[in-house]
Amino acid sequence: MTELQKRWLLVLTVVMVAFVYLLLPILAPFLAGMLLAYMADPIADRLEAKGISRTGSVIIVFVGMTLLLILAVLLVLPSLGKQIETLTSLLPEGWAMLQQKVVPLIEHWTGFDIDSTTAVKAKQAITGNLQQTTDVVAMLISQATKSSLSLVTWIANLALVPVVTFYLLRDWDVMVARIRDYLPRNLEPKVSLWASECDDVLGAFVRGQLTVMAALGAIYAVGLALVGLKLALLIGVLAGLASIVPYLGVIVGLGMALIAAIMQFDTWLPLVWVCVVFGIGQMLEGMVLTPNLVGDKIGLHPVVVIFAVLAGGQLFGFVGILLALPAAAVIRVLMLHLFRHYKDGPLYQNDALLDAVVDNHQSGELGSGADEDNGER
Incomplete structure (x- = not known):
């Protein structure tokens, strides 16, 4: 890279980070649409290879994804709600078994006396959280409808996801080719x-x-x-x-x-x-x-996976959770190349660097000695 390219890369990186930070509240539907488009792009490519137009392939994939989503909403979510209610109803029986069988064993093995008041408080806290979880859809709707502005924003974000998915899926290959054309010619092979x-x-x-x-x-x-x-x-x-x-x-x-x-x-x-x-x-x-x-191909250590999810959620909330593991996977690839470059460079090759310094010093001494001999002559 030339010095000018390095400066522009630094400026572009700063602008992109600032862009993401400032527009973080509205990025969730775009990231969700990008994720769905990226997942469905190989299917659309296969349909296109069979002679179907790109728009027709995208419509087929889009309809299939929509049907799967509707099926999940209509069948899975109600059943999950019922099973959470079942878990809430089974909790008193499980808690009684825990106090009668498990707690005495823990006290016998550890010698630690578990206060009954603490156990009751823990039971109340768990039961309360489960009861709130059973009606999570109603809670989301009530939060979204507290004001007309928040309701409009919630509906708009929800409606944006399929729109963004459709257009990104239709133009995915075109956008990738255009980005490649805009890359500097000396960097395009390595970046690709x-x-x-x-x-x-x-x-x-x-x-x-x-x-x-x-x-x-x-x-x-x-x-x-x-x-x-x-x-x-x-x-x-x-x-x-x-x-x-x-x-x-x-x-x-x-x-x-x-x-x-x-x-x-x-x-x-x-x-x-x-x-x-x-x-x-x-x-x-x-x-x-x-x-x-x-x-x-992923090669992410389990500890790295846990750290990436927690760090993404801590830094950027739900958007960070969406980006955490894909970003960690990309960073891993880039770091592998950087480490390879580092191990081939003088910063890592200390012996080679020392030899080069010694050679330069010796050549300098030889040069100065030759100059002295010429001066004496």
Whole structure:
């Protein structure tokens, strides 16, 4: 890069960061639309390769995504609400079992006396939070309708998502080609290479990992429903979401499912079937889902995944959560290239740098000695 290009890159980076920071409150629908367009672009490309026009391909994909969303809203959300209500009703029984069986064991093993008043307060807090969660849709609607301005903003943001998705999906390849044409010619090959590697990583995560999460959630929910667990859908959804961190989904899901099975059944056989369900899910994830849908392109350590999600939420709220893992995946690719450049440079190659300094010093001494000899002559 030339010095002028470095200055312009610095200015552009500062402007982009300031742009995102100042417009953060309105970016959520655009980011959601961009995410949906990015996920659906390969499907539209395949349809276009079969002879369908780009607009026709986008319409087919868009209609399919809309039907899936409507199906999820009409079938999944009401069932989740009912299962949360079931969990609330089972909580007193579970709390009584906890106080009668688990608390005495903890006190015996640790020697710590658990105050009954503290237990009652914890029970009230958990029950209150669950009761609020059961009516989360009504709470969102009530918050959105407190004023006419907030209602209009809420509806506008919701309506913007499909509009942004449609137009971005239709013009995705055109925008990518235009950005490539605007790049400086001496930087275009390397930037295109980096962008291609970032696209591989993002594709593995956005299209692959999210699909694995959805598939695992469905496997766990269906399997637990076959076992007869009342909270099958709720536990399946939570386990699928937790699967964004490797092994966290099976730990969270299996623990919740075993507790729910102990509360619901009087025999030990359902506990075995619960373990079988999660064992099958792990086998399918390890041998089928992850190798075929994700591969080894993400390469993010589980601790990095947790930190990225928490940091994104802390810094930018919901928008930060949306951006956290894609940004972490892109940063990983860029850092790999930077570290490779660093290891090939003089800052890392200390021996080579020292040899170069010694050679320059010796050549300087030889030069000065030659000058002295010439002066004496």
